[in-house]
Amino acid sequence: MEFNKIENLLEKYFQGETSIAEEKELKDYFSSPNVAQHLEQYKPMFGYFSQVKEQKSTQDIPLPKSRDNKRNVAWLSIAASVVVLLGIGTYFYMSEKNAAPAVAQSELGTYDDPEEALAATQKALALLSSNVNVGIGSVQYIKEYEQSKNKIFKQ
Amino acid sequence: MNQNVFIELINPFKDKVFRLAKRLLTSTEEAEDATQEVMVKLWNKKEVLDSYNNIEAVAMTMTKNYCLDQLKSKRAGNLKIVHNNYTDREPQLDKKLEDSNSLEWVEKIINQLPEQLQILIQLRDVEQYEFDEIAKIVNMNETAIRVALSRARKKIRESMVNTHSYGIQ
Numbered sequence: 354m355e356f357n358k359i360e361n362l363l364e365k366y367f368q369g370e371t372s373i374a375e376e377k378e379l380k381d382y383f384s385s386p387n388v389a390q391h392l393e394q395y396k397p398m399f400g401y402f403s404q405v406k407e408q409k410s411t412q413d414i415p416l417p418k419s420r421d422n423k424r425n426v427a428w429l430s431i432a433a434s435v436v437v438l439l440g441i442g443t444y445f446y447m448s449e450k451n452a453a454p455a456v457a458q459s460e461l462g463t464y465d466d467p468e469e470a471l472a473a474t475q476k477a478l479a480l481l482s483s484n485v486n487v488g489i490g491s492v493q494y495i496k497e498y499e500q501s502k503n504k505i506f507k508q
Numbered sequence: 509m510n511q512n513v514f515i516e517l518i519n520p521f522k523d524k525v526f527r528l529a530k531r532l533l534t535s536t537e538e539a540e541d542a543t544q545e546v547m548v549k550l551w552n553k554k555e556v557l558d559s560y561n562n563i564e565a566v567a568m569t570m571t572k573n574y575c576l577d578q579l580k581s582k583r584a585g586n587l588k589i590v591h592n593n594y595t596d597r598e599p600q601l602d603k604k605l606e607d608s609n610s611l612e613w614v615e616k617i618i619n620q621l622p623e624q625l626q627i628l629i630q631l632r633d634v635e636q637y638e639f640d641e642i643a644k645i646v647n648m649n650e651t652a653i654r655v656a657l658s659r660a661r662k663k664i665r666e667s668m669v670n671t672h673s674y675g676i677q
Contacts, residue, residue, distance in 0.1 A: 367665060369658030373636050394668055401614035402633045410526035412540050414518075414547045416511055 356389050363395065509554045517557075518547055521564040524635050525571045531630045532575035532623060542578065546570045565644040572627055572645065579623065617667040625660035632657055 362379050365371045371379070382388065383399035464470035525546055530539035546567060550557065560566050618629055627646060631637045632653075639650045646653070 367658060367661050369654035369656075369661065373638060376633070376636065395665075397610035397614050398664060398668060401611045401618075404611055405527060405531075405615075405634050408527050408530065409523045410540055410543050412544070414515075414522070414544055416514070416548065416551050 356392070359389075359392065363392070509557065514551060514554060517563065518550065518567070521567055522547070524564075525567055527634065528568060528571050528627070528630050529575050531618075531626055531634075532572075533578060534619065538578070542571065542574055546574055562641075562644065565641060568631070568645045569647075576623060614664070614668070617664050620667075621660055621663060625656060625663070628653060628657045629660050629664075633661075 359379070359382055362371060362375055366376065366379060380399045380403055383392075383396050384403060388396055464473060522543065526539055526543045529542035529546075530536060533539050533542060549570060550563070550567060557563060618626060621629070624646075628642065631642045631645060632639075637645070639653055642648075642653050643650050648656075
């Protein structure tokens with residue numbers, strides 16, 4: 354009677370129609386010592402399923418618990434570099450602000466009166482143009498060369 | 509969600525993930541790597557974890573997909589490697605199996621099944637999931653699962669019977 358039941362269950366099992374409870378019954382039967390001779394061949398199969406289920410992962414799972422911390426460190430370093438950059442920036446900005454007017458006052462003469470400025474400008478431009486004329490005067494000689502050259506080489 | 513809560517959450521199915529990975533990837537080391545990978549992925553999703561109504565099924569699906577990806581890339585890699593190294597191993601494996609016991613035989617037979625069938629055998633016959641849970645994990649309908657499972661079981665039986673009658677044991 355027992356055989357019949359198990360055989361029926363096996364038939365259902367191979368059709369994929371057994372329930373979890375029925376499969377458990379099969380497993381229990383095949384792990385018991387009194388398995389019928391002609392069903393012996395199924396023993397390893399069910400034995401294997403039970404055996405495999407005992408396998409366990411032995412390792413601990415190292416969760417990246419530092420994930421949040423890492424993010425914090427990242428933000429912290431960004432913040433730190435911003436602070437440093439701001440510090441350097443303001444230092445240069447301040448020192449330039451202090452230095453700039455002093456340089457302007459001492460190195461470049463300025464005129465407050467426009468007429469005086471005009472006169473000074475004209476004087477400076479006259480100086481420049483007279484020097485340019487000196488240059489042009491010396492270039493006049495080249496014309497002499499050209500005239501004599503034209504006399505010799507007929508074009 | 510803090511770490512302890514998360515550990516509590518994954519503990520019931522951590523080994524199932526490991527066993528499924530081991531079924532597909534064969535080596536224990538790779539299975540442990542896969543388990544770790546899946547758990548870290550889950551942990552990274554911890555903000556949305558509460559919105560899943562079955563975290564275990566999600567984890568098993570992730571494991572399945574991860575392992576299949578691994579296998580795919582391993583195979584792609586294997587093609588590049590010179591083949592003699594692969595064939596060399598065959599006789600050794602056979603020899604090893606000759607003197608191994610019948611449970612290892614079952615393992616070998618299952619390993620020769622297509623991956624999809626291996627997954628089903630693992631989920632149903634080893635982990636004893638209900639069909640509706642398996643349906644969620646592998647994204648198949650229950651009838652298709654029953655049919656495939658029946659095919660897988662019959663294949664195992666066939667190979668076992670052959671083993672028996674050829675008297676390899």
